[in-house]
Amino acid sequence: MLNNQETPVIYVDNSATTRMSQTAVAAMLPYMDKLYGNPSSLHSVGQQAAECLAEARATIAGLLDCTPAEIYFTSGGSESDNQAILSAAAIGERKGKKHIISTAIEHHAVLHTLKKLQKRGFEVTLLDVSAEGMVTAGQVADAIRPDTCLVSVMFANNEIGTVQPIAEIGAVCKEKGVLFHTDAVQAVGHVPVSVKAAQADFLALSAHKFHGPKGIGVLYARKGLPLVNLIEGGAQERGKRAGTENIPAIMGMAAAMKEACENLEANMAKMQALRDRLIEGLSVIPHSTLNGHPEKRLPNNVHFCFEGIEGESLLLLLDDKGICASSGSACTSGSLDPSHVLLAIGRPHEVAHGSLRLSLSEENTPEEIEYIIKAVPEVVNYLRQISPIWHDLQEGKKDHVI
Amino acid sequence: MLYSEKVMDHFKNPRNLGTMDNPDAVGEVGNAKCGDIMRIYLKIDGDIISDVKFITFGCGSAIAASSMATEMIKGKPISEALQLSNKAVVEALDGLPAHKVHCSVLAEEAVKAAVKDYYDKNGISYDAAQFAECEGGCAHCGDHE
Numbered sequence: 293m294l295n296n297q298e299t300p301v302i303y304v305d306n307s308a309t310t311r312m313s314q315t316a317v318a319a320m321l322p323y324m325d326k327l328y329g330n331p332s333s334l335h336s337v338g339q340q341a342a343e344c345l346a347e348a349r350a351t352i353a354g355l356l357d358c359t360p361a362e363i364y365f366t367s368g369g370s371e372s373d374n375q376a377i378l379s380a381a382a383i384g385e386r387k388g389k390k391h392i393i394s395t396a397i398e399h400h401a402v403l404h405t406l407k408k409l410q411k412r413g414f415e416v417t418l419l420d421v422s423a424e425g426m427v428t429a430g431q432v433a434d435a436i437r438p439d440t441c442l443v444s445v446m447f448a449n450n451e452i453g454t455v456q457p458i459a460e461i462g463a464v465c466k467e468k469g470v471l472f473h474t475d476a477v478q479a480v481g482h483v484p485v486s487v488k489a490a491q492a493d494f495l496a497l498s499a500h501k502f503h504g505p506k507g508i509g510v511l512y513a514r515k516g517l518p519l520v521n522l523i524e525g526g527a528q529e530r531g532k533r534a535g536t537e538n539i540p541a542i543m544g545m546a547a548a549m550k551e552a553c554e555n556l557e558a559n560m561a562k563m564q565a566l567r568d569r570l571i572e573g574l575s576v577i578p579h580s581t582l583n584g585h586p587e588k589r590l591p592n593n594v595h596f597c598f599e600g601i602e603g604e605s606l607l608l609l610l611d612d613k614g615i616c617a618s619s620g621s622a623c624t625s626g627s628l629d630p631s632h633v634l635l636a637i638g639r640p641h642e643v644a645h646g647s648l649r650l651s652l653s654e655e656n657t658p659e660e661i662e663y664i665i666k667a668v669p670e671v672v673n674y675l676r677q678i679s680p681i682w683h684d685l686q687e688g689k690k691d692h693v694i
Numbered sequence: 695m696l697y698s699e700k701v702m703d704h705f706k707n708p709r710n711l712g713t714m715d716n717p718d719a720v721g722e723v724g725n726a727k728c729g730d731i732m733r734i735y736l737k738i739d740g741d742i743i744s745d746v747k748f749i750t751f752g753c754g755s756a757i758a759a760s761s762m763a764t765e766m767i768k769g770k771p772i773s774e775a776l777q778l779s780n781k782a783v784v785e786a787l788d789g790l791p792a793h794k795v796h797c798s799v800l801a802e803e804a805v806k807a808a809v810k811d812y813y814d815k816n817g818i819s820y821d822a823a824q825f826a827e828c829e830g831g832c833a834h835c836g837d838h839e
Contacts, residue, residue, distance in 0.1 A: 602729055604753035608705065621729060621753070630729065642726035678711055679751040680733040681726055 302660045303616045306501075306592060307450055307478060307651035312544070313503035319547030320505065323540040330536055332526065341539055348546035355553045356495070357486035358512055364519070364529045365542055368509035369477035370401035371522065372496030375511050375533075376473045377405045377444060379520045380494065381414060383471065384441020390414045393435045393470075394444040395427050396636040397451075401496075402444055402475055403632075415439075424585035425454035425637050429464045436464070442471045447479035447490075451620055451633040451649060452584030453593025455483060462491030471517075477501055477509075481552030482590055483560065487512050499541065503653075504548030508541035559654040563591040566652055566661050570594045573665030577672055579685075581694045583637060583647070592652040597639055599694050600682035601646045601675040603630075609671045610648075615664055620647040642681065643693050697754060698788035704758035709765050714747040719815065721808030724800050730756040732804040734764065738812055741772050748804070755787075755794040762786050763801035772812070776824060778805050 303311070329341035349360040356363070366372045377392075384390060394406055396418045406416045417435050419427050432443055443465050448455045458474055465472035473494035479485050481502025487495050495512040499505055511533075513519055525534025552559070571582055571594055579599040598606070603621025610617055620631030621644070629635070630644035639647075650664065676682040684690040697705070714735035724731040730752030737745035746768050750760040763783050767775040780798035784790050790798060806825050813820045 600751065602752050602756075605705070605757055608702075608754045612706065640727075641729075645726075645729040678708070678749045678757070680722060680731045680749050681751045683713070683749065 301614050301616060302656070302663060304650040304652055304656065304660075304664065305616045305618050306653040307453075307590075307649065308618055309500045309506065310503045310653055311655070312500075312505060313548055313551055315551045316504050316544040316548035320540040320544035323543050327539075331539065332528065332536070344543060345537055345539060348542050351546045351550055352510060355549055356480075356497075356510075356512055357488045359515065361530070362487075362512055362515055364511040364513060364533055365537060366509050366511050366533060367507055368500070369399070369475065369496050369498035372498075372509050372511035373399065373401040373473075373475050374405050375519060375522050376494035376496060376513065377402065377409070377442065378522070379513065379517065380442035380444075380471045380473060381409050381412075382520045383518065384439075387441070389439045389441035391417070391437055391440045392442045392444065393417045393419065393432060393440060395419045395421060395446065397421050397425055397449055397454075397633045398444065398446050399450055399475055399477070402446070406444075421454075421636055423638055424588075425449055425452050425583070425633070426585060426588065427456055427461070429457055429460035432461050433464045433468070436468050436470055440468075440470050442473060444473040444475070447474045447476035447485065447495075448483065448590050449584065449633060450478045451631055452595045452637065453478075453590040453651075454585045455479070455588045455590060458490045458492075462489075465493075466491045478590060481549060481556070482592060484556065487514075493517060499545035499548060502548055502552040504545040505541045508538055508545050510545075555654070560591045562654050563652050563656075566656055566658065567591060567594055569658070570650060570652075570661050570664060573661070574668055577669050579692055579694055580672075581643075583634065583639070590651075594650040594652070596648050597634070597643050597694060598646045598648065598672050598676075599643055599692060600679050600685055601672060602679075603645055603647050605675055606646070606648055606671055609674070610667065613667045613671070615667060618649040618651070620649065621645045640693055696791060697758070700762075700786070700788040701755055701758040701790065704761040704787065705754040708748075708757055708761040710746050710748055710761065710768065712747050713749060714745070717747075719808045719812035721804050721806070721811055723803040723807050724752070724756075726751070729753070730797065730800060732756065732760050732800050734760070734804045734808045736808045736812060738772065743767050743770055743772060743775055752797065752800075753794070755790050756797040756800065758787060759783050759790070759797045759801040760804065763798075763805055767805055772809055775805055776809055778802055 329337035331342035331345045349363050353360040353363050471493045474492050475496045477498045480497040493514045498509040519532040523534045583595040603619030634644035717735035718738040719736040722733040732750045735747040746764045748760045750757050780802040783798040810825050
């Protein structure tokens, strides 16, 4: 891949989205022209599509350790999170239970849905996380009240990569009889995920995070849990998600997920080695710090804060060197405040502004990692030289925070 | 693209970048919490800004706006530098995205802060209204906490 400057692109923003795998592309193509039927049609062309849809559903159910009837196709992670939470809230409301527990570091698809419920009279407890971004099952157990209807904890964090003790949290919820939802968007295809092991009642996933197509995802809802519709219309997805199924995307998702899960161990080992080398290489930068848990983190996540610089200019200069990365700085989010995740793990504003996320895929090479290890300190050093904050830190007018 | 070619040019090749030994005036605005700080150094001969330097902590548009503002006041009389508006900086940069306009406001304020420092250091009297605080016209003003 080439950009304008004809510099080879090193793509390390795989938590934003991934390149589709050739397997996924190949799985989609026939469903655009040859097998174009609508699964709701009674004729043979439609019924052929219906069979393929059933197959994809069974594949995904097998990979998640559930039954096909528990799989709902949605437009992606955000829709699945919305529907899971609103459905659990409706179940709770009918029993007079209007308290929900979640964490301070959830994705906005969860946090904004919870805000909406707060306006409808729900009470929300957002659990604090440790400096490494962890919540514990004990914290969840302590927060559960008689009127708690849902616990929603993300499987792995999209920014700092911390992987939560999901099975332990699921066990606590089960024991206390509270519904449990997990946003597994960053986890599926990257670490082992089983709804049985997690004892989850709901789970959200998104295809484009594991080399599948964009605009398609899954909501797993345990059998017997009534869902609230977000989209009304036809009887697709057992009447719980109207709209003609996006068959090409669903086929691409099933193929990508199968591929990712079949190669999970090999890919994890490969990415972990690259990740650890990258962390080691960037740690030599003075006044920098790794964000997230040192061990319990996604195999593809590297996340640093560098004191005295701002993340957006860092990203733009790295892009100039052919490195595509991401940051939790305010300037990249379009708001004045930096990432809520970095603030939740205790990074002060001025440090949170100088963050860098590098999210790998199994396609990255050791050579690319070495190039990044060389490029990032150069850019950080340049930006520090032109930063009044860095000058103040150097001259002792300000104290280093990290 | 988020930014115009002009913005990217001034971001990647900032003019008048660096610190200055024995400046006649220094102006610093912004704060670390909000994610941008600009510091402008002036050398003044008579009433002419004979040299100007800057260092900036901030996003691409903050660095580009600082660079452009220094270009626009270099070699100009102080009175003219005081007339520099954030709108003029935005126009010279061929526009900024709406949520980045505050960067141009900071650039205007940094220039004014430096001139004020010069007046204060040299006992030159001035109309305080010239250095009025910002009008809070940015889209995100007041969002912070």
